[in-house]
Amino acid sequence: MSTVPARTAQDLTADVAGGIGHSPQRPDGVLKVRGEFAYSSDLWADDMLWGATLRSPHPSARIRGVDTSAALALPGVYAVLTHADIPGPSKHFGLVVSDQPVLAIDEVRYQGEAVAVVAADHPETARRAVAAIRVDYAVREPVTDAAAARADDAPRVHPDGNIVRYARIRRGDPAPTADVVVRGEYAIGMQDQAFLGPESGLAVPAADGGVDLYVATQWLHADQRQIAPCLGLPQDKVRLTLAGVGGAFGAREDLSMQIHACLLALRTGRPVKFVYSREESFFGHVHRHPATLSYETGATRDGKLVYVKGSVVLDGGAYASSTPAVVGNATSLGAGPYEVPNVHMDVWGMYTNNPPCGAMRGFGSVQAAFGYESQLDRLAAALGLDPVELRLRNALHQGSTMPTGQVVDSAAAVREILTAVRDMPVPPTDPGTDPLGLPGGAGNTTHGEGVRRGIGYAVGFKNVGFSEGFDDHSTARVRLGVVGGEPVAVVRTAAVEVGQGHVTVQQQIARTELGVDRVVIPPADTSMGNAGSSSASRQTYLTGGAVRAACRAVRDRVLDRARARTGVRDGLDLAGGNVVDAGGAVLVPLAELLADGEIDETAVYRPRRTAPMDPDTGRQDFAHLQFAFCAHRAVVDVDTELGLVRVVELAAAQDVGKAVNPGALVGQIHGGSVQGMGLALMEEIQVEGGIVRNPSFTDYLIPTILDTPPMPVEVLELADPHAPYGLRGVAEPPTISAAPAVVAAIRAATGRPLTRIPVRPQDITG
């Protein structure tokens, strides 16, 4: 049997100086730029087989029979598995609810659902074997309208009904009235995370009857927890090691090929590798929930919000995935980052036969923000107020009470970030006549004809970390030893580097806490304690907190040794690889202290524990750990005759508490802004009758560099006293406010209501 699969260089030990507040080069940066970084799709074992998946062509069908005989008869095919081959005890998986069959059992509920898997000695053979499997489908009419699926007599996607979760808020006056009331209906299309590295991994059967899985994921322990019961193995016999991750954005939070690869490896006794094609990838992961929103917003004549009534239907598709938590966010954050005395929110997360939807950057907040921000602009127009001024008059701040009743107990810099983007210099008005700088870009569609400029603002917010009572925590182990006469820290966690730069942050924390330069980050694996997911903007907070705690435990022991050795009691510190005194003078080199033996400490970091919202009122004093805010100002040029848009500038301001790595942080804000802009203008998985019409990067468009405007960023650092280093999660907020800001700017340029994103050219031309 094989052991560790061959991989190309993935050296995370490179010496990159810099602690907290610096922007050291990422240890994986040069490898990635050179194309030398080993992604999960590069995994290799000499004796491995190739896995392939048969997927349903129908969004809804009974399976009357599956005939695998022709596939099994093909030379080079080692196994063909259906649900009957799953050892169990479980044949289902799911992040929150275990409702998704590993392989379809008697029915399929979405186009692309896995029905059978194959292992063969060549990927082409595996594909042919998949094509040779005969499935007898009795096609059913799919349930595709999430709002209609709420009806009692609607056809059921699952036996217990179509509502995955309904949540609500009832705060204040049950029948509020106001001087000025605006209403709006809004819709959001299905956005894809569009990561570049397709789902892939390698399962290697182990001598102990277990399996080692090398995989690109977001959360090793959640994978392990779901995989093991389907293999009939105890958790410790299913060992996961992180392989190189080519982007995630939420799409790797659910399982894809993990169980399939393990099943085939255990069945064949050979390592089994899966790599999804780009097209298959569109069916291999969950997407952002499409949503329909209905809002009513009331205010006094002088622009103070009186009430918000919101009703949101999120289409969760065929399986629950993280829909319950997405519903929680859309509910609790659905009134926006404003002080609103009376709030009614009703949010449904639904089962349909559309593609399953789950985690994506912004997670429920993105959908709600398009609703509440569009409403604020409508209200500003109705009041004759400047949209920024209206927002400032109602801005949430520290000490404000959320619709749940939760008091915001650290900075809520809504006013500061809005003013910051408003006060940035505005780009020159004349767009010139070069098509590349105009809407339509390289297409040479205008030399200035029909072009009008618009400016729009939006602010959004997001909960950081897991909410509503989840026992959120992370674990880190830090070992301080000597290599080649120099002190070296080894930081081990199960936290996943998805490209966000977490390995860099871990190194920075260890350098700051331990005063050493060399910090090694071994690959994350399940031999370490749970780190939680690389999602919810939480890893720097949670795993950063764990690394800091472990480092401080190591540091305490080092200083104890130093005190014993030197007799100096007070003012000891670690710096430059030495123990120094209060004046900075070297007392003893770390290398010398560690000659007595390395120091090894493990720490679990638990932030304050949240609690569930009341199901009737949404009431909860501490549903969310922390809130993070971002504001955008979008400047756009719109070709009003062709409906084409060029974003001229997308300025952002965000409070981050503490910029642990300012360079990476601005990169996150840029990336999130572009992802939000993509949702506003072009990114949509088009689904018709449950069928995906554009599963390719030819027709699922994401912004290119020529679509990407200058993005000035202002970073505020208002420390949160409850968080490590005062930091605030960063990754998601920019994705939330970018889309409504861009759409507001297009509305300003065109006068069109534009209630649906992405905005299509024909929505502008009418």
Place this chain on the structure above:
Amino acid sequence: MDFLRPRTLDEALAMRAERPDAVPIRGGTDVMVEMNFDRRRPGALLDLAGLAELDTWHRTADTVRLGAGVSYARIMAELADPLPGLAMASRTVGSPQIRNRGTVGGNLGSASPAGDAHPPLLTAGATVEVASTRGTRLVPAADWYLGVKRSALAADELITAVHVPVAAGPQQFAKVGTRNAMVIAVCSLALELAPATGAVRVAIGSAAPTPRRCPDAEAYAGAEFADRRLWTVGSPLPAVLVQRFGELVAAAADPIDDVRSTAAYRRTALAVLARRTLTWAWREFRDGGRRCA
């Protein structure tokens, strides 16, 4: 799958005759995508990348013979003066990487209604040169496109070159896509003015099963320009003329609703592009220059 690598054009033609199942490949920007998406599993690939005969262009007084293997990047860099419309269309193709690999020969071979090179070839009255072991023949671009991804190319033929008349007046090309670069056309339009003959020529892409000329719009504009003696007077175009021209171009389209857009939007956009490109080309003619974009 066999990978055939001829060293000369004659060898390539012989292979093509022997292996009707072989798909010719040059830049691979279409063929490889189809293979990667598992839409095509040909018995063989016939690699034309090594054939120097296809990689050159030659200009005479009134025509450019453009080898089928000349990349879009080279057209932009080397042929913008004699073939401005084709060079403008080349600038809208894919990304820099695609333009380094992709060729007009490949566009003609794929014969997609969305191919960016087609409309300017149609307005220019280009001729496609094809060869086989039976000999060489010339096919007018207007007769090349038979249907969606179907062309006049016979199973044993290879596209060797396209003969494009040197621009005799202002040429324009515009393409609508839903992002600002690297996008397949929602619709496209090429236009040229031929002051010597008084012709206004216009062709559209992604607007019908094949790229096509717009004869009614051309006839209308030709007659109006003549009646109003615009070529000699050189006055600005009357708004009513520009408007009507746009309507006739839109009417020439036979578009569909698909994943990239709607039929109605395509008609709207083609009318806009027709009005704008006619105005740009006319301004260029009046200014006496050759190009304005």
